[in-house]
Amino acid sequence: MARCGCRTCSTVRLSSWLSSSAWLWGGPVVEPALSVRGLTKSFGGVKALDDVDLDLLPGEIHGLLGQNGSGKSTLIKVLGGFHASDRGTVELSGRRVKTPLAQVADHGIAIIHQDLGLVGSMSVIENIGVSDAYGGRRARPIDWKRLKADVLRIFRRLGTRIDPDARVDTLNPSDHSIVAVARALWLLSLRATQHIFVLDEPTAYLGPAESGRLLDVMRAVAADGAAVLFVSHKLNEVLSVTDRCTVLRDGRVVTTRPTEGLSAAEMVTLQLGRPIDDFYPPRAAEPDGSVRLVAEGVSGAGVDDVSLSLRAGEVLGITGLVGMGQDPLAEMLAGARPVAAGTVRGPDGGVLRGGIRAAMGAGVAFVPVDRKRQGLWLAARGRENLTLPTLRARRAWTPISASAERSAARKAFERVGVRPVAPDMPVGSLSGGNQQKVLMAKWLEFKPRVLILHEPTQGVDAAAKREILALVNASAEAGAAVIICSTDYEQLAATCHRVVTMRDGRVVAEQSQPLTERDVLLSCQGATPHGGLAGSSEIEGRA
Ligand SMILES: Nc1ncnc2c1ncn2[C@@H]1O[C@H](COP(=O)(O)OP(=O)(O)OP(=O)(O)O)[C@@H](O)[C@H]1O
Numbered sequence: 001m002a003r004c005g006c007r008t009c010s011t012v013r014l015s016s017w018l019s020s021s022a023w024l025w026g027g028p029v030v031e032p033a034l035s036v037r038g039l040t041k042s043f044g045g046v047k048a049l050d051d052v053d054l055d056l057l058p059g060e061i062h063g064l065l066g067q068n069g070s071g072k073s074t075l076i077k078v079l080g081g082f083h084a085s086d087r088g089t090v091e092l093s094g095r096r097v098k099t100p101l102a103q104v105a106d107h108g109i110a111i112i113h114q115d116l117g118l119v120g121s122m123s124v125i126e127n128i129g130v131s132d133a134y135g136g137r138r139a140r141p142i143d144w145k146r147l148k149a150d151v152l153r154i155f156r157r158l159g160t161r162i163d164p165d166a167r168v169d170t171l172n173p174s175d176h177s178i179v180a181v182a183r184a185l186w187l188l189s190l191r192a193t194q195h196i197f198v199l200d201e202p203t204a205y206l207g208p209a210e211s212g213r214l215l216d217v218m219r220a221v222a223a224d225g226a227a228v229l230f231v232s233h234k235l236n237e238v239l240s241v242t243d244r245c246t247v248l249r250d251g252r253v254v255t256t257r258p259t260e261g262l263s264a265a266e267m268v269t270l271q272l273g274r275p276i277d278d279f280y281p282p283r284a285a286e287p288d289g290s291v292r293l294v295a296e297g298v299s300g301a302g303v304d305d306v307s308l309s310l311r312a313g314e315v316l317g318i319t320g321l322v323g324m325g326q327d328p329l330a331e332m333l334a335g336a337r338p339v340a341a342g343t344v345r346g347p348d349g350g351v352l353r354g355g356i357r358a359a360m361g362a363g364v365a366f367v368p369v370d371r372k373r374q375g376l377w378l379a380a381r382g383r384e385n386l387t388l389p390t391l392r393a394r395r396a397w398t399p400i401s402a403s404a405e406r407s408a409a410r411k412a413f414e415r416v417g418v419r420p421v422a423p424d425m426p427v428g429s430l431s432g433g434n435q436q437k438v439l440m441a442k443w444l445e446f447k448p449r450v451l452i453l454h455e456p457t458q459g460v461d462a463a464a465k466r467e468i469l470a471l472v473n474a475s476a477e478a479g480a481a482v483i484i485c486s487t488d489y490e491q492l493a494a495t496c497h498r499v500v501t502m503r504d505g506r507v508v509a510e511q512s513q514p515l516t517e518r519d520v521l522l523s524c525q526g527a528t529p530h531g532g533l534a535g536s537s538e539i540e541g542r543a
Contacts, residue, residue, distance in 0.1 A: 031094050033058045033108075033194050033227035034079075039088030041074055041251075043429070046420070048074040049085070050251040056196060056227035061218055063238040063259065064231045066248035067271045067461040068433025069419045072231050075248070076200050080104055080111040093194050108192030110184030112199045114432075115372075116176055120169030125151055127168055128183045132190060150189075154182045157224070158217045172323050174210030177202050178217055185221065195226035201432070203234060204458045205369070207322045207487030208521065215241045233433070233461055235264040247271055268462045276463055280494035281470035284477050287313030287497060291349075292481035293364075293450050295333060297342035302328040304505035305342070310450070310481040315473070317492035317499035318485045321524050325505035327369065327454065330485035334366035334452045335359030347449040347481075360389065363449030367439055367456055375439045378428030382418070382438055383409035385427055389446045412441040417467045433460040440468050444475060451475055452483045457491065469495055489520040499523075
């Protein structure tokens with residue numbers, strides 16, 4: 001049964017109602033907030049959406065699932081007016097609307113993308129205030145006093161204590177998402193009575209604790225009567241928060257059904273059209289190689305006196321609650337961020353100075369967390385992205401053979417499961433998960449001696465996640481030393497030989513095999529495994 005974890009919500013969950021006879025025999029007795037019929041959209045020869053029907057009911061949290069490239073983002077972009085559909089109709093509360101929709105907020109629709117569109121140097125309240133009337137014909141002054149009262153009321157309803165006057169760049173990532181939801185709530189409250197929230201992988205960058213806060217916010221929004229569409233590859237979250245799910249495969253709806261009674265394995269089978277045996281590949285063999293990377297007393301922005309070493313063949317996890325220093329540490333080890341004190345020694349024992357270029361020269365590869373801004377050249381072809389890391393090693397003026405590049409890229413894309421395998425397609429036209437696979441292919445092809453991965457499977461579906469991690473393990477078995485910097489505790493426990501935990505910039509714990517998700521989470525929360533914090537609902541819900 002879909003569980004309501006919201007402490008303030010006393011409403012009856014929709015799940016039992018949805019599976020009741022009222023739904024089954026007579027169709028929905030409640031007017032859908034959004035009703036889509038026959039939606040079809042192609043890009044060239046690719047049918048991204050094929051005759052899609054979808055109903056979102058007021059008060060419901062509806063999961064939208066599907067493997068990478070199945071059409072989820074395209075559906076959202078059509079709803080958001082970003083793409084015109086080729087065919088199909090959209091009704092809002094029973095009223096047919098003209099598509100593509102313009103000014104979707106006027107129709108009560110808020111779309112919250114992964115990139116939240118907040119301005120870090122502005123306060124929370126300024127970010128919310130400037131969202132009204134942006135692009136409008138008449139400028140009018142913002143009533144800050146009234147706005148602040150509205151925002152505080154919304155924050156109270158969402159159960160958050162974010163300071164409206166705080167600068168956004170001082171907040172943690174889950175607060176960013178909550179501010180984006182609050183901004184949408186405020187904006188919609190000025191414009192429409194029925195609200196529809198579409199959240200496109202809002203928890204992709206969040207750890208379990210931070211995600212939990214956002215899921216509570218979604219529950220509060222739905223409890224007030226909004227319809228919520230939630231896109232995620234994190235099946236635990238989909239199971240815990242949604243009332244119903246719609247599964248897309250190759251642009252078509254496979255099923256829409258109540259979440260109650262569904263398991264994560266069944267969700268994967270519905271998405272792929274086949275079951276997968278295990279969510280994770282077998283762990284890489286125990287390492288017995290020589291030392292490949294050493295950090296000695298490394299300090300810098302957000303990192304305080306960290307020492308660690310890593311051997312060839314080893315897969316080391318670096319984790320912590322979100323924002324505890326693991327992200328800047330991964331960047332410092334890769335030469336992508338300056339080290340203020342201490343040293344990093346590379347595969348040959350020499351101190352790595354000279355930034356990321358010197359690190360690459362020593363065989364260190366880095367897969368950054370922000371694939372769109374730091375990882376990929378979105379306007380370039382897939383094959384060109386793959387060539388980039390080796391460009392410097394080529395002899396000057398040696399022409400690049402397009403056909404050789406194409407055939408190498410085709411093989412690399414097949415290895416990591418990029419769909420479609422189209423080396424000439426601009427990377428920006430691929431789905432988000434497939435972009436992530438191209439990024440992985442780019443650095444695996446580099447044949448690194450040290451491979452530093454920052455959230456390597458974000459936004460990828462269950463099958464692709466398994467394939468990517470299998471390649472990471474193969475890379476370790478071929479002699480690379482691997483670091484996975486992540487807040488996906490389950491993935492770390494299933495993949496790593498060793499996990500170090502950071503808090504306030506320092507390494508505070510180190511665990512080796514046997515590892516469990518629970519132990520990793522406990523160490524992040526400051527408890528010793530098998531002790532303390534026994535009452536944490538976060539842990540109990542997932543154990
Ligand atoms: N602008 C575009 N140009 C060409 N093809 C596109 C474009 N946008 C999407 N596609 C294609 O449409 C299909 C559906 O992509 P979409 O982004 O909707 O998938 P998705 O389900 O959101 O995947 P993911 O889980 O990876 O985010 C894919 O084959 C993708 O390559």
